[in-house]
Amino acid sequence: MSIRLWRAGLPGLAIMLVPLGESVAHEIVGNRFFPATLGIDDPGVNDELSLPTVSNFKTGDDPSFRQRDISADFSKRITEAFAVSFGSTYSSFRPPGGPDSLGAAGFQNLDTTFKYRLFKNPEHEFVMSVGLSIEWGGTGAQSVGADPFNTYTPTLWFGKGFGDLPDTLSWVRPVAITGQVGYAIPGRNSTTTFSVDPDSGDLTADTEFHPRVLNWGATIQYSMPYLKSAVIDLGLPDFVNRFIPIVEATLQTPVSNTFTSGTMTTGTINPGFLWVGNTFQIGIEALIPINRQSGTNVGVIAQLHFYLDDIDPRGIGKPIFGGPVQPASPFPRN
Amino acid sequence: MQRSAIVVVIPLLLWLVTGQASAHAFLDHAQPRVGNTVATAPREVTLWFTQKLEPAFSSVTVTNAAGQRVDTGKTRVSGNQMSVSLRSGGAGTYRVTWRVLSVDTHTTDGSFTFQVGQ
Numbered sequence: 001m002s003i004r005l006w007r008a009g010l011p012g013l014a015i016m017l018v019p020l021g022e023s024v025a026h027e028i029v030g031n032r033f034f035p036a037t038l039g040i041d042d043p044g045v046n047d048e049l050s051l052p053t054v055s056n057f058k059t060g061d062d063p064s065f066r067q068r069d070i071s072a073d074f075s076k077r078i079t080e081a082f083a084v085s086f087g088s089t090y091s092s093f094r095p096p097g098g099p100d101s102l103g104a105a106g107f108q109n110l111d112t113t114f115k116y117r118l119f120k121n122p123e124h125e126f127v128m129s130v131g132l133s134i135e136w137g138g139t140g141a142q143s144v145g146a147d148p149f150n151t152y153t154p155t156l157w158f159g160k161g162f163g164d165l166p167d168t169l170s171w172v173r174p175v176a177i178t179g180q181v182g183y184a185i186p187g188r189n190s191t192t193t194f195s196v197d198p199d200s201g202d203l204t205a206d207t208e209f210h211p212r213v214l215n216w217g218a219t220i221q222y223s224m225p226y227l228k229s230a231v232i233d234l235g236l237p238d239f240v241n242r243f244i245p246i247v248e249a250t251l252q253t254p255v256s257n258t259f260t261s262g263t264m265t266t267g268t269i270n271p272g273f274l275w276v277g278n279t280f281q282i283g284i285e286a287l288i289p290i291n292r293q294s295g296t297n298v299g300v301i302a303q304l305h306f307y308l309d310d311i312d313p314r315g316i317g318k319p320i321f322g323g324p325v326q327p328a329s330p331f332p333r334n
Numbered sequence: 335m336q337r338s339a340i341v342v343v344i345p346l347l348l349w350l351v352t353g354q355a356s357a358h359a360f361l362d363h364a365q366p367r368v369g370n371t372v373a374t375a376p377r378e379v380t381l382w383f384t385q386k387l388e389p390a391f392s393s394v395t396v397t398n399a400a401g402q403r404v405d406t407g408k409t410r411v412s413g414n415q416m417s418v419s420l421r422s423g424g425a426g427t428y429r430v431t432w433r434v435l436s437v438d439t440h441t442t443d444g445s446f447t448f449q450v451g452q
Binding site: 028030031122167225233278310314 | 360362368369445
């Protein structure tokens with residue numbers, strides 16, 4: 001493959017640096033319940049299982065092809081504020097995807113994320129976590145774009161609920177925003193591939209530079225459960241009171257070592273909704289590419305997500321070391 | 335591979351969905367209703383939660399617009415229901431602040447307001 005083609009294909013590869021189904025945690029901060037989100041990880045740590053997360057979209061490669069992913073993520077708290085999560089994604093490329101344009105299927109690299117909740121303020125519904133995600137190179141199939149080298153992504157997550165707004169803005173209190181900023185550092189700067197030109201017989205060398213990528217994103221969500229329990233009970237059906245309309249943005253910007261990738265930001269805007277049960281949630285969102293390099297059609301992502309801390313609170317759903325920490329605010333808070 | 339995955343995944347999902355579960359106790363509804371207005375000051379506030387509560391570690395306070403406590407301080411808990419009596423009070427905004435421990439050891443807390451005579 002020539003360098004020119006690598007350039008065309010790299011925006012799609014950049015998206016693959018961030019598996020769509022990597023989000024696992026949910027968090028409770030005072031009145032605020034931050035649900036697990038599909039595009040980016042939410043700001044908390046907990047014992048959870050996303051199984052499955054499925055997505056279907058047409059890539060931004062040239063030529064574009066349809067990609068279907070199914071993934072699973074499991075998060076386990078080691079302590080009340082520290083968790084380790086493991087994720088795996090199985091990808092299927094329709095033709096002309098894959099190295100020989102005939103389609104491909106296989107696992108992406110395994111992911112492990114170490115996440116620590118730094119700060120939680122129930123009164124202002126604010127939470128912040130830091131962590132390190134490692135994509136283990138060589139554990140996936142190169143035919144679906146899995147890199148043979150590790151990628152390390154230190155990441156900051158945050159969440160803020162608007163429950164502390166004044167009474168005049170009470171209808172805005174159910175709104176919350178979350179966000180993440182990560183910096184993906186490939187373990188290898190470049191890969192050079194040697195081949196023989198079939199026409200001239202000359203030896204050619206193609207070099208792909210692996211960019212360092214800023215993985216950033218945000219969500220804005222309106223919590224019907226919050227509206228009912230903390231602002232105003234409108235007497236709506238319980239089914240309606242469990243919805244959380246949400247818009248997510250998941251973006252990737254190559255920022256260094258961009259000789260062959262360029263610096264164009266790619267990503268998607270994902271409007272959709274979550275429906276929150278007592279022990280699980282479901283979510284479905286559209287995947288709207290922000291430009292041609294991000295995709296050629298609107299895709300879809302859906303997730304079934306289990307709260308293991310609620311399903312088995314005395315077993316797999318509790319931290320390995322120590323018990324649950326009491327809320328940061330002493331009672332009464334006001 | 336796909337068939338073996340289904341053999342593993344489907345029983346797991348069934349276990350997760352049908353297994354014994356006792357989730358965090360969230361506020362389901364209250365009387366007076368959250369954010370609503372009542373004509374006269376209620377004699378008590380009652381809260382219903384999504385899970386059963388541990389009485390010894392669950393409580394509720396009510397303050398008036400001036401921030402003064404108007405509850406009697408004696409919280410009553412029965413199952414998933416928690417109540418507290420109020421001393422007589424006037425019109426204005428009342429804030430209810432609760433903290434509960436569900437029977438599965440999860441602690442949650444929250445607050446809401448209701449209005450009297452406005």
